[in-house]
Amino acid sequence: MKRHAFAVGLVAIAFLLGGPVGGQGKPNVVTTTEDLAAIAREVGGDRVAVDFIARGYQDPHFVEAKPSFILKLQRADLLVVVGRELEVGWLPPLVQQSRNARIQPGADGYLDASVNARILDIPQGQITRAMGDVHPLGNPHYWLDPENGKVIAQAIAGKLSQLRPADKPYFDQRLTDFTTRLSEAEKRWLAAMAPYKGFKVVTYHRSFPNFADRFSLDVIGYVEPRPGIPPSPSHTLELIQEMRRQQVKIILMEPYFDQKTPKSIASQTGGQLLVMPPSVGGEKTIVDYFKLFDYNIDLLVKALKQAGTKPAADH
């Protein structure tokens, strides 16, 4: 009996050590991805502390639910998620173990950034896993459209103003400033891409529908036979034939996939493989939301020029 009383005592002491963390001051904003963190920084400025979970160069579908993230979430006043089931494989146990009532789904400190965004690829009719790892609520890579960036910023500004009503004018002013700068940049990006309107590309995973839609690229196929399923020989052959038939010369891929198959497809079709980071932090130089598009548009335009591509006249 003594021994277990001792053990119970030890546990009890451990429980009593230290009080709950928290306090006033700058609100702690934790986002699931670096993209959302970048936008939160634009809106929150120096009046919020922003942290994130998944790095820009890792696959946001597969993040390890490390206990160190629990500590980040425990201190959070606002949790901003990409939503559309992007984080379904790792976020729920983290939130549950965070012991933080403020950021539980449905609470004031929980923001699904996709709520007002323009979402593509929402499956119609019955969906099964025979289609691969489909997202039943639509494609979660929606931040790759600057227009959605504005919507996300608006949602974050709204939440921040709700958390710190006194700073509302500050957040509003920063939101306006961000939106204006983004609109200007978007004009520049659209102008750079304008000569290549309707240009046909192939992507690895379905990460770029919003990007392709905004900048008028025509995605005719994917290296993955189905979302989340690695390339198979038969699908790769079909894709090569289709690319040859349609004269597709550009393959876009995310940095975290294996380049072997896309490289071989590129060499067999005489095309180019572009590693396009889909997120802020995907490359060292991509330090904010603007740089994400600067980098990718620059990469694309250079490749298109290098390929000696003539602007598509028949579109």
Place this chain on the structure above:
Amino acid sequence: MRASRSRTFALFIGVSLTGISLAAGQTPRQDSATAQAIRQEMEQLRKDFEARLAALESRLVAMGGGQVTAPAQAPAQPTAEVPQGAAGAGGPSGALPVYGNVSAASKIFNPDVAVIGNFLGASGKNEVKPEPVLQMPESEVSLQAIVDPYARADFFLAFGEQGVDLEEGFVTFPTLPGGLLARVGKFRSAFGRINASHSHQIPWIDRPLVTGNLVGGEEGLSDAGLSVARLIPNPWVFLEATGQVFRGDVNDIFVSNRRSDLSYVGRLRGYQDITESTNLDLGVSYSYGHNGSGLTEGADLTTGLYGIDATIRWRPLQRSIYRSFIGRSEVIWSRREQPNGRQDATGLFVSGDYQLGRRWFTGVRFDRSDRADDASLRDTGGSWTLTYWPSEFSQIRGQLRRTTYAEGPTATELLFQFMFNIGAHGAHPF
């Protein structure tokens, strides 16, 4: 669509008729009675139409297609304010969902349901613990949902070939004041790391010998009880303390003859990121309960279990879906009082699992364990595994296992496993 179009048409006709009947309002009585009847019919039609439209809309929202008119993440769901005082007590604040509203979308409150099938095959010879050549030992059915703003519930039912067993069934309160995470129900105890894991989470087909010999048999420690866990704030590491109280009945290891024969588990877990891709997880565990060995003599004898576990993980973030390594080890000491004296048994396993490619994994495991009721008997073993994932939702695994039992015989077996998952199985804690 056709149905709704014909409804629209009917409504249009109806509205026109209503107009006509209104225009004919000054005509004789029977006409006005007819108009009244038509009006009632129209009213009925309109209500019917509205109800169908509302049902269609909510279905659209539930399917995620309603982003144009309403956000798909927030299905048309009425909300209420949190009662005064609840927010301050660590509960949520702001708007709460209201349950029980009549709507075609009510199915969205059904729990997430998933089934994990586990098919096993065994070849080779094992005289001590023979397993059938082919079997479907357990299919895990999980039902998981949020109960209310304060709790969530998880049920894991194990459907064997012979019957059904409640593997786990518990409610978790994630938002208690004081940073506590509480759990009530039947669940796997927090003794060590492997014990709390379901069979589809572990990197082998079987459980290590030490689990079988010292920690409650093949199924491990799982019992009805309460659990409270708390993070211990400190500037250096993630530190979590867990205290659990159980009824005290687990296979042969703990036996409860009186209500006071409870069993207890205490665990302290520390975790630290060493680099971005490498992390270390360490834990010490203690468990205590009564064993039934002195029942015939009328003696109240107890068992104490002590455990140390270590897990090191390496997973380069950028290549994380292709390369990873996990090293695991647990050492367990059992102090079991018996009428013939105390048995001090020790057991351990050490394993390493390496990811070869996106869908291929391999691993080795070394096992050694004394028997709890006779520490002079020691079993040893070694295993090599190869795993292939056709997709995230299925897994094929082979395990070459060699076990030398204390009685003398050595068993060399090739085990085979096919696992498959349907439905929405919630993510497990790390």
